[in-house]
Amino acid sequence: MTSREIEDLLRALxxxxxxxxxxxxxxxxxAEDAVQEALLAAAVQWPEQGVPDHPRAWLLTVATRRLTDEWRSERARRDREVAVAVREPAYALVAPAADEEPPAGDDTLALLFLCCHPALGRSARVALTLRAVGGLTTAQIARAHLVPEATMSQRIRRAKQRIEAAGARFAPPSPQDRHERLPAVLQVLYLIFSEGHTASVGPDLHRAELTAEAIRLTRTLHGLLPDDGEVTGLLALMLLTDAHRAARTGPGGELVPLAEQDRGRWDATAISTGIDLVTTALTWSPPGPYLLQAAIAAVHAEAPSAELTDWRQIVALYRLLARIAPNPMITLNQAVAVAMVDGPRAGLALLAPLDDDERTARHHRLAAVRAHLLELAGEPGAARAAYLAAARGTTSLPEQRYLELRAARLAGHAPVRRDAPGTGG
Amino acid sequence: MKYMLLIWNRPGFVEELSEQERAALFGEVDEIMKELTESGELVGGAALADPSQARTVRLSGDRPEVTDGPFLESKEQFAGYLTVDCDSPQRAAEIAARWPDVRRGFGALEVRQLMDDAGTEM
Structure with missing residues (x-):
């Protein structure tokens, strides 16, 4: 086995x-600490000494030993004067019997729900999921998030304490739990995916791995809950989005917008898998937000070019999406699609209410979409001003470069400040 | 989301504090740093030497010229920073509001979001 294969095996186990x-x-x-130590031990020993015949039993034995060692020293610390015999549990020494095949899937599901517990903040959920379910080391997670390892280690420790303090139990989620908390699990997986999503070049290769990890975890979840349309939708959405990876950035790492991407460089396998998942799921599942977004991504994926995209179908899907999951960020995308069907003025009209929505009023994406539609509408001055406003508002360096470039292409057209003081606006 | 909290205060104000006030001030700083370390939000930080030790480099004619002293001759000077990684801008502002320079009126904290190398497809 190559060390890559060993790592894949360890992460799955x-x-x-x-x-x-x-x-x-x-x-x-x-237990989580003990497993992490066992994984590290395996990562050192297996490449040199070979993979044991029963890798899971090996890991379980080593982790159990670490756990009992931990108890012993804990006990010794507490009861220093009292001699206490700690009985070594028999199963620490032997591999589990062959007939003791655990319902591994249920455990993975229970772990996912535990790691996405409502007592935790967003970044804590992400970190804990990557470590406990994904089997990544703290160092890997820290590198991917560009924080020191000590910071990540504390974040994970605190997250585990919070879960214990909240009295969370490790148990397969009840149907009601599953219904209530699955959206939080999907959100964490999507968050992991988007953290790595556009960081596909240069110094950010470590972050690109997050995308692969998110897809792997979502695929696992899909294997456990094949009847859930939203899980299927999320997996399809990730595959269809990640399929653009090679075409999404130019040679200098600059963003290439969807309309200008070389579609020959899209990953055809990922696209056909994604389209199959969406098409099938739509026949048996009610359309949820992820499934609809995947369906939109599938329509884009099927089009040979931006012009030849079935924009009418995309508009219809966005309309449905806006009805079941109203969200101003969806309206932004909807406006772009509407502009392709009914012209930029119709798109701009859709944006107007977002100026009064505090979630979007100052969001750079609103300015960026408005800029694009103003440019299409033949108002280069106003478009340029909106691109510049969007560039000032974003905290993403590639986005900022892209928006500044769009503004620069319109240079020579005096920017019209729509909200300039003294104009009575 | 990562934020840099820039600490601006009046140079030398610590010298004017009593022993007790000084101990209380640093105690508060230690407490916040401990909390941020334990929560896994602290990314880094540093205190800067007194501005009297600063040198400013700028172009003069066609070559860089080095002068003694800080860039700005203002009452409040840049004294140090900490970088945090937290879940919301509100949380970053909350940390800043608890910093003793703010609480005791010795200065102000500027909360600036860090730029990121990732971006969304447009």
Whole structure:
């Protein structure tokens, strides 16, 4: 086995071993540390000494030993004067019997729900999911988020304490839990995906791995919940979006917008898998937000060019999406599609109410979309001003460069300040 | 989201504090730093030497010229920074509001979001 294959194996086994350990001993926090140590030990030993015949049993034994060692020293610390015999649990020494095949899938699901617990903030959910379910090391997660390892290590430790303090139990989610909390799990997976999404070049290769990890985890979840339309939709959305990766950035790392991408460089396999998932799911699942976004991505993927895109169908899908999940960020995308069908003025009209919505009024995406539509409408001065406003508002360097470039192309046209003081606006 | 909290205060104000006030001030700083470390929000930070030790480099004619002293001759000077990684701009502002320079009126904190290398497809 190559070290890459060993890593893949370890990552696949990580949530299974952790699930077994927690079910036997409770103590998610300590068990998670023990599994992490076992993974590190395996990553050092297996490439040199070969992969053991029963890799999961190996990991379970080592992790259990670490856990009991931890208990022993903890005990020794507490009861220094009292001699206490700590009985080594028999299963720490032997591999589980062949017939003791655990429901590994249920454990993975339970872990995912635990890591996305409502007591945790967004970044804590992401970090814990990557470590406990994804089997990434703290160092890898820290690198991907561009923070020191000590910071990430504390974040994970605190997240585990919070979960314990909240009295969360490690158990497969009940149907009601699943219904209520699955959206939070999907949001975390999507967040992991988008963190890596556009960082596909240069110094950010580590972040690009997050995209692959998000797809891997979502694929696992899809395997566990094949009947959930939203899980299917999210997986399809990720595959269809990630299919653009090679075409999305230019040689200097600059963003290439969808309309200008070389579609020959799109990943055809990912696209056909994504389209299959969406098409099938739409026949049996009610359309949820992720499934609809995937359907929109599928329409884009099927088009040979931006001009030959079935914009009418995209508008219809956005209309449906806006009805079941009203959200101003969706209106922004809807406006672009409407402009392609009914002209830029119709798109601009759709944007007007967003000026009064505090979620979007100062958001750079509103200015960026408005700039694009004003440019299409033949108002280069106003378009330029909007591009510049968007460039000032974004915190993404590639986006800023892109927006400044668009503005520069319209240079020579006096920017019209729509909100200039003294104009009675 | 990462934020840099820029600490601006009047140079030398610490010298005017009593021993007790000084201990309380640094105690507050230690407490916040401990909290941010334990929560996994602290990315980094540094305190700057007194502005009297500063040198400013700028173009003079066609070559860079080095002069003693800070860039701005203002009452408040840039004294240090900390970088945090937190879930919302509100949380970043909350941390800034608790910094003793703000709480005790010795200065102000400027909260600036860091630019990111990732971006969304447009």
């Amino acid at each position: 990580a949530p299974q071993v952790l699930g077994l350990l927690v079910r036997r001993h409770g103590q998610f926090d300590a």
